[in-house]
Amino acid sequence: MNQLNKHNTSLRDSLELEENQLDSSTLSSLVDLDSIDLVLREYLTIEEMREAGSFFTGSKLAISAVNSFQSSITFDSVVLDPTCGAGNLLIECSRRLGVESTLSETLKKWGKVLWGFDIHESFVEATRLRIVVEALYRGIEKDCSIDEALEFLINIKCRDALTLSNEELASVTHAIMNPPFTIWPSPKEHYWKIGKVNAAGIIFDKYLRILPETCQVSAILPDVLRSGSRYDDFRVYCSSSFNAECSVWGRFNTKTDVDVFILSGVKKHENDRQIAWFEDIGEYTPVSDLFDVRTGPLVAYREPEEGPLLPYFHLKNSPAWEVVSDVTERRCFSGKVLSPPFVVVKRTSSPSDRYRASATIINIKEDVAIENHMIVIIPKDGKLKSCRALLRILKSDNTNAFLNDRARMRHLTVGVVKAIPIKK
Ligand SMILES: C[S@@+](CC[C@H](N)C(=O)[O-])C[C@H]1O[C@@H](n2cnc3c(N)ncnc32)[C@H](O)[C@@H]1O
Numbered sequence: 001m002n003q004l005n006k007h008n009t010s011l012r013d014s015l016e017l018e019e020n021q022l023d024s025s026t027l028s029s030l031v032d033l034d035s036i037d038l039v040l041r042e043y044l045t046i047e048e049m050r051e052a053g054s055f056f057t058g059s060k061l062a063i064s065a066v067n068s069f070q071s072s073i074t075f076d077s078v079v080l081d082p083t084c085g086a087g088n089l090l091i092e093c094s095r096r097l098g099v100e101s102t103l104s105e106t107l108k109k110w111g112k113v114l115w116g117f118d119i120h121e122s123f124v125e126a127t128r129l130r131i132v133v134e135a136l137y138r139g140i141e142k143d144c145s146i147d148e149a150l151e152f153l154i155n156i157k158c159r160d161a162l163t164l165s166n167e168e169l170a171s172v173t174h175a176i177m178n179p180p181f182t183i184w185p186s187p188k189e190h191y192w193k194i195g196k197v198n199a200a201g202i203i204f205d206k207y208l209r210i211l212p213e214t215c216q217v218s219a220i221l222p223d224v225l226r227s228g229s230r231y232d233d234f235r236v237y238c239s240s241s242f243n244a245e246c247s248v249w250g251r252f253n254t255k256t257d258v259d260v261f262i263l264s265g266v267k268k269h270e271n272d273r274q275i276a277w278f279e280d281i282g283e284y285t286p287v288s289d290l291f292d293v294r295t296g297p298l299v300a301y302r303e304p305e306e307g308p309l310l311p312y313f314h315l316k317n318s319p320a321w322e323v324v325s326d327v328t329e330r331r332c333f334s335g336k337v338l339s340p341p342f343v344v345v346k347r348t349s350s351p352s353d354r355y356r357a358s359a360t361i362i363n364i365k366e367d368v369a370i371e372n373h374m375i376v377i378i379p380k381d382g383k384l385k386s387c388r389a390l391l392r393i394l395k396s397d398n399t400n401a402f403l404n405d406r407a408r409m410r411h412l413t414v415g416v417v418k419a420i421p422i423k424k
Contacts, residue, residue, distance in 0.1 A: 003043035053180020068264035082161035084116030087127030107152035191233035229415035259408035288418035296370035307334025314371035337367035356403035
């Protein structure tokens with residue numbers, strides 16, 4: 001990933017200008033935390049960015065992540081971003097530090113505080129160059145060459161964050177991160193089971209294990225770690241080692257369709273205070289008390305068209321908020337059939353949707369096949385009346401608010417549908 005090299009060369013060229021030629025608006029644009037994401041998008045395709053997990057934190061979110069530290073950053077701190085990218089979070093951290101009158105004196109002090117790693121050399125170089133720009137932007141005298149200036153930032157280096165040990169991090173007082181949200185093979189250790197998992201979970205888990213006791217941690221993480229049923233064990237582990245607050249942020253930025261939250265607190269071995277991952281809404285009766293919930297059994301692309309010819313329902317022939325009593329389509333299917341009446345809910349769902357749980361009642365007098373992009377909610381009493389009552393609940397503002405707090409992912413899970421409150 002050397003695509004930022006071109007950008008780094010122009011950064012370096014700007015920095016090597018005589019001091020009186022460095023204008024403050026150029027410097028300001030070079031350390032604008034919102035524009036580096038756009039710079040990267042000029043060099044990489046969205047697929048390459050996804051593969052590298054290289055989405056850089058914008059200004060507002062960076063400020064909020066740094067403000068979430070419970071103790072301030074000072075010259076006695078060591079602040080680490082283990083996946084620093086082009087340095088946005090470290091630049092925001094540097095804004096909490098004072099400056100000396102010269103570049104060399106300032107970077108001598110900043111270099112001890114600011115630590116960062118990334119696996120891509122061009123990102124590491126961009127981080128170091130941008131920190132030099134940031135220092136100059138603060139109005140100090142440029143008394144050394146750029147190469148000399150960069151040498152003060154010796155703790156910002158090209159390293160794989162997963163290869164660090166406790167000993168190497170013993171002096172870290174603050175850790176800040178926005179790890180990649182890529183899907184990685186499971187490390188298959190501790191509670192991680194086989195399969196693929198979100199890289200942010202793997203990296204965050206690793207740092208909770210190796211950071212020193214009482215270290216302040218502030219992390220920007222994808223919502224799936226907060227609300228996905230596959231990450232129950234991750235959440236249990238976080239609560240056991242981290243005295244932390246969880247704060248829902250919303251969409252990462254306008255160009256990146258993923259919701260994030262900030263998890264911040266203090267590393268504490270044998271922590272006994274549970275993290276409040278969701279709003280506490282007190283005691284209530286959930287959907288699962290009165291309904292059975294499952295995903296539709298028919299996976300259209302892999303199921304052979306064999307077996308009895310059945311009424312078949314999928315996203316396109318299940319109109320929202322209607323009761324379907326006529327068969328519009330049939331398909332052969334030899335798998336699990338379901339007996340109406342029941343409610344189907346579209347799995348694809350986003351916090352920007354008017355209704356998070358877009359639902360339809362299927363009321364056909366024979367067994368049916370239901371496609372896998374829908375969640376099926378079957379009344380335990382077998383009554384159409386119960387389905388109608390549920391439809392009203394699913395359409396309510398309370399259900400939208402519940403789901404927007406509980407699951408800001410782009411799909412609903414069986415677990416979260418089971419938890420929808422139907423009675424207080
Ligand atoms: C989502 S970006 C965040 C960058 C920066 N912290 C920010 O907030 O703008 C994640 C970064 O992690 C880096 N990364 C991915 N795997 C890594 C690893 N194993 N070790 C260190 N960095 C890694 C990527 O190159 C990318 O720059």
